Structures are given as C-alpha cells and as structure tokens.
Amino acid sequence: MDMKIIKSEKRLCTCCMEEHEVKTVLVNDQAAFKNVKVDYDAFYLYCDAAGELYMDEQQIQENDVRLKDAYRRAEGFLTSAEISGIRTKYGISQSDLCILLGWGGKTITRYESHQVQDKAHDTILKKIDLDPEWFLSLLHDAKDNLPAESYQRYLDTATALYEKDWDSYLRKAIEANYAKYQGNQLLHGNTGLSLDKAVDVIRYFAASVKVTSLYKVKLMKLMWYADALSYKNRGFAITGLIYQALPMGAVPVGHNSIIDLKDVPCEEIDMGETNAYHFSLKNTSEFPALSDADKSILDIVIDKLGKMTKSEIITFMHKELAYTETAPRDAISFKYVEKSLQI
Structure with missing residues (x-):
C-alpha cells in the first residue's frame, strides 16, 4: 500500500498501547457509498510495531467527509x-x-x-x-x-x-452586439473592443472642468472624436467602439448599455416628458485603463469641443466627411478620418 508520510510524533499508540513514534500518513483509499465506488485520499495513523493503519476520532470524521465529497464529485453534486x-x-x-x-x-x-x-x-x-x-x-x-x-x-x-x-452581464451583451463586426478593422479603428477604456474615456470627460453640460448626446460625439483623432494621429482608436450614423451624429453601438456599466458616472434626470442623462465626476484622478498618450488625445478633444453646446456639437459633427459619406444608421468607417477631420 502506498502511503505518504505527513508527520511523525512520539505519542501513545492506541493500536499497540505503547508510547513510540507514530506516523500520520495519507493513503489513497477506495470505498463504496450508495452503491457508487469512489477513490479518495484518507488520513490514518500508522503503527510501525504492528504494521497497521488506524484512525483516531477526528480522522474518522474527516475521512467520512472525504469519502462523501468524493461521491458528491462523482455525482456532480456540490462538495x-x-x-x-x-x-x-x-x-x-x-x-x-x-x-x-x-x-x-x-x-x-x-x-x-x-x-x-x-x-x-x-x-x-x-x-x-x-x-x-x-x-x-x-x-x-x-x-x-x-x-x-x-x-x-x-x-x-x-x-x-x-x-x-x-455589470458582467452587460459587458457580455455589449460584446455580443459587436460580434457581427468582428474582423472589420476599419469599423473598429484597428483596435479591439475595450470596455474598460470606454468607461474611463467617459469618466475622463465627466471629470474635466473644461467640459460643460455633459449630457448623453454630447458625450457620444466626444467619444467618437476621441477615437477618430486617435486613429488619425496614431493609426488606431482608443476604445474599439463602433459608431453608427444616427440623426444627431455618431453614436456607439450598444450606447444605452455602455452608460449603464459599473463606474460610469451617469445620473438620470427627470425632465418631465422625458429623461436626460447627465455625466459628472468629482474628486478623482485615477483612470487606470488609459495611457498618457490616450489622455493627450482626450485633452485635445476637450480643448476643441468641451465648451460646445449640444446643438453646436451636433452641427459640427454633421459637417464631418465620415458622417456625410455614411448612410443613415450604417456603421461609420474610420477610413474617412484619414482624409478629413475637423479637429
């Protein structure tokens, strides 16, 4: 029988009733429980004088649990x-x-x-x-x-x-929406989808004192400009989000779920007949998903567009080649950014 010695200590051996070194050993045992044969590891005491294994009361209880846990695993039950x-x-x-x-x-x-x-x-x-x-x-x-x-x-x-x-469910749902665009790098901006970066981009805009009245429509445009400028300057976007040409400009696919992600500082405001979504973040300087180069891109966007009103940024976006050359509700290709970008 294969035994692994765990420890050895001098004590009264209740097998031979003599005091000597008694080993605690680990043995791979086999037994049947509810007509199911299982293998399990069991702890025993070993008496060298008698050459026998035996158990104390604690080991009896623990080995019983190990046997039953082996049965549970065999039957697919929780241990x-x-x-x-x-x-x-x-x-x-x-x-x-x-x-x-x-x-x-x-x-x-x-x-x-x-x-x-x-x-x-x-x-x-x-x-x-x-x-x-x-x-x-x-x-x-x-x-x-x-x-x-x-x-x-x-x-x-x-x-x-x-x-x-x-939050995990939302992320999976958003990623599922993006599955059909897989492989089209001109829509992704040559970068894989990073919801961590998307969240931190929103937080960065929301934390800036240079960005005024940051509501959902304006935020969506700032996000597109951040990815577009990154693509133009570095050859790849920041977030990997895909943007559609909707009536008020570029909007990320899955935008309603994106603003519900954990750590997005979004406040829903009752405006009477409708609700507005306001973004504001105070007392933070931590944006772990963003590199210094990412932040530099965002700072340029903030300086150029941060003070614009909702109407002004919509009008500004409507003049972009990327918007005018994209059919309504189609995904916007970043190829247009290479030719023209207003910032």
Missing part, C-alpha cells in the same frame, strides 16, 4: 466545502441560510459535515450560488424572520454581488 463557500460568499450563517430556503434549522450544518444532500437541494444550492438576484428575493421574503442587523448585512453583500454580476 461540503463548496456549500460552505456559498455561505462565505454571502456572509450568511448556517441557520439563517436554512431560514431563507425554508429548510430545517440544522440542514446546512449536516450538509457541511456528514450528510449528502439530495439532487433537489443540490440544485437549489447551485442556483443560489449563481443567482444573487434570487438570493435577494428570498431574503426579502424572510426579512421578518431575521435579526435586523443580519438582514442588512446580507442585503448589502448580496446587492454588491448582484451589481457585479449585472
């Missing part, structure tokens, strides 16, 4: 550690998670120790792990059964996880 990890993710206690799920108060404790969950409970645990929105729904329903302090702590943690997942 005890993975169940514990779900609780850690949300910062919730064993008993409070049972309250959320409507299970007996010791159910999670048993699943994290000696009992294997059934398929139905495993499916529920996997869903709650992957879906913070569902956790928030369960938490709302269980609010009256939880201490106020615990409820608020779980709410804050799950909300943060949900917001993080929402």
Whole structure:
C-alpha cells in the first residue's frame, strides 16, 4: 500500500498501547457509498510495531467527509466545502441560510459535515450560488424572520454581488452586439473592443472642468472624436467602439448599455416628458485603463469641443466627411478620418 508520510510524533499508540513514534500518513483509499465506488485520499495513523493503519476520532470524521465529497464529485453534486463557500460568499450563517430556503434549522450544518444532500437541494444550492438576484428575493421574503442587523448585512453583500454580476452581464451583451463586426478593422479603428477604456474615456470627460453640460448626446460625439483623432494621429482608436450614423451624429453601438456599466458616472434626470442623462465626476484622478498618450488625445478633444453646446456639437459633427459619406444608421468607417477631420 502506498502511503505518504505527513508527520511523525512520539505519542501513545492506541493500536499497540505503547508510547513510540507514530506516523500520520495519507493513503489513497477506495470505498463504496450508495452503491457508487469512489477513490479518495484518507488520513490514518500508522503503527510501525504492528504494521497497521488506524484512525483516531477526528480522522474518522474527516475521512467520512472525504469519502462523501468524493461521491458528491462523482455525482456532480456540490462538495461540503463548496456549500460552505456559498455561505462565505454571502456572509450568511448556517441557520439563517436554512431560514431563507425554508429548510430545517440544522440542514446546512449536516450538509457541511456528514450528510449528502439530495439532487433537489443540490440544485437549489447551485442556483443560489449563481443567482444573487434570487438570493435577494428570498431574503426579502424572510426579512421578518431575521435579526435586523443580519438582514442588512446580507442585503448589502448580496446587492454588491448582484451589481457585479449585472455589470458582467452587460459587458457580455455589449460584446455580443459587436460580434457581427468582428474582423472589420476599419469599423473598429484597428483596435479591439475595450470596455474598460470606454468607461474611463467617459469618466475622463465627466471629470474635466473644461467640459460643460455633459449630457448623453454630447458625450457620444466626444467619444467618437476621441477615437477618430486617435486613429488619425496614431493609426488606431482608443476604445474599439463602433459608431453608427444616427440623426444627431455618431453614436456607439450598444450606447444605452455602455452608460449603464459599473463606474460610469451617469445620473438620470427627470425632465418631465422625458429623461436626460447627465455625466459628472468629482474628486478623482485615477483612470487606470488609459495611457498618457490616450489622455493627450482626450485633452485635445476637450480643448476643441468641451465648451460646445449640444446643438453646436451636433452641427459640427454633421459637417464631418465620415458622417456625410455614411448612410443613415450604417456603421461609420474610420477610413474617412484619414482624409478629413475637423479637429
């Protein structure tokens, strides 16, 4: 039998009832659980005098968990550690998670120790792990059964996880919109899509005191000019965004989702019959996705266009060759920038 010695210490050997060096060893074991044969690593004590393996009480408990975790992996179930990890993710206690799920108060404790969950409970645990929105729904329903302090702590943690997942979903949705343009470098501006750069470009414009009344329409034009100027001066755009020729000028594909991305400083303002989107950022100088060369391009755009009103920048954009030569709603090719750009 192959054994890996983990440690050796002098102690009373309960196998031979003599005091001597007793080894703790790791052994690859095989056993059947619920008629499924599994291999798993087990810890034993080894008595040299008797040449036998034996277990103390703690090892019996730990090896039992290892056996059952091996079974869980074989059946595609969550392991005890993975169940514990779900609780850690949300910062919730064993008993409070049972309250959320409507299970007996010791159910999670048993699943994290000696009992294997059934398929139905495993499916529920996997869903709650992957879906913070569902956790928030369960938490709302269980609010009256939880201490106020615990409820608020779980709410804050799950909300943060949900917001993080929402940003990930938005990014994937935007990237999916761009898939059909893959390979057309004249539309991308010879650079791959970088939503991190797009977010920081918006933040950079929003933070500048030289940019006045930065609302959505004006922002979209500033972004196009930043990418266009970068393409003209360096041969590649900053963000990799693709712009369409809409009635009020160039607008990035997926613009409504882009302004909803995490860290975009967008405030929705009720204007009566419609809503306006205002962008403003104070007390920051950190734009990690942007290089100094990127910022230099943005500074030129700010100096040239930052004080323009919405109407002025629309009129200015409408005179661009890139706009006049592009059919309405078509994607704008950066090839026109090589011939003419007003800034």
